Amino acid sequence: MITLYGNDRSRATRNVWMLEELGVEYERNMVDHTKGEAKKDDFLKINPGAKVPALTDGDVVMFESLAINLYLAMTYGKGGLWPDDAAGQAACGQWTMFSATEVEPHTVGALIELIFKPEAVRDEAVAQACLAKLPPVLNVLETTLSDRDYLGGNSFTAADLNVACVVNSLNMIGFDFTPYPKMTAWVKACVARQG
Numbered sequence: 001m002i003t004l005y006g007n008d009r010s011r012a013t014r015n016v017w018m019l020e021e022l023g024v025e026y027e028r029n030m031v032d033h034t035k036g037e038a039k040k041d042d043f044l045k046i047n048p049g050a051k052v053p054a055l056t057d058g059d060v061v062m063f064e065s066l067a068i069n070l071y072l073a074m075t076y077g078k079g080g081l082w083p084d085d086a087a088g089q090a091a092c093g094q095w096t097m098f099s100a101t102e103v104e105p106h107t108v109g110a111l112i113e114l115i116f117k118p119e120a121v122r123d124e125a126v127a128q129a130c131l132a133k134l135p136p137v138l139n140v141l142e143t144t145l146s147d148r149d150y151l152g153g154n155s156f157t158a159a160d161l162n163v164a165c166v167v168n169s170l171n172m173i174g175f176d177f178t179p180y181p182k183m184t185a186w187v188k189a190c191v192a193r194q195g
């Protein structure tokens with residue numbers, strides 16, 4: 001049985017999205033990182049870094065949300081969310097790394113300063129600096145999606161899920177998506193799959 005650790009106020013939601021796409025059975029352990037539960041000894045055996053999400057699947061023990069999604073796709077989504085061909089698989093790797101290194105540091109940086117931190121200690125200048133990094137990154141998505149419906153080509157794969165879950169988080173701060181019409185249509189279509 002697969003167990004996903006982390007509650008719905010964490011990045012575990014992106015793993016729930018993947019698990020639901022794949023239609024595999026799983027159970028949740030709602031470790032609440034905001035209450036220090038990720039620092040307890042039992043959880044530290046799963047992620048010594050004391051962060052959620054994490055996942056166990058038999059002998060497989062994993063952390064890092066986007067890598068968990070790649071594992072799930074390549075294990076349970078062959079020929080679908082995990083393409084059969086090397087080029088499609090490499091696209092999943094490429095876009096996942098793009099999401100983790102080029103997009104998420106700036107989205108999370110802005111979210112922390114605009115909504116996650118207590119108001120008294122928020123830093124508007126840091127938030128704006130993060131937001132200022134986004135246009136060239138989002139333009140990569142806009143350009144890519146100008147001649148295709150999905151990042152890897154004609155069908156929805158782990159590449160789309162792993163980027164869309166990060167880009168969509170910008171809706172939490174009322175981000176202006178109008179300069180990116182193709183990307184906006186794509187992210188809406190991806191998110192709508194969650195029902």
Ligand SMILES: N[C@@H](CCC(=O)N[C@@H](CS)C(=O)NCC(=O)O)C(=O)O
Nearest residue numbers: 010011033050051052053064065066
């Ligand atoms: N890169 C990691 C980030 C994990 C992360 O920062 N998780 C947050 C919740 S979404 C957490 O557990 N924070 C606890 C802490 O930083 O002490 C991933 O994508 O899984």
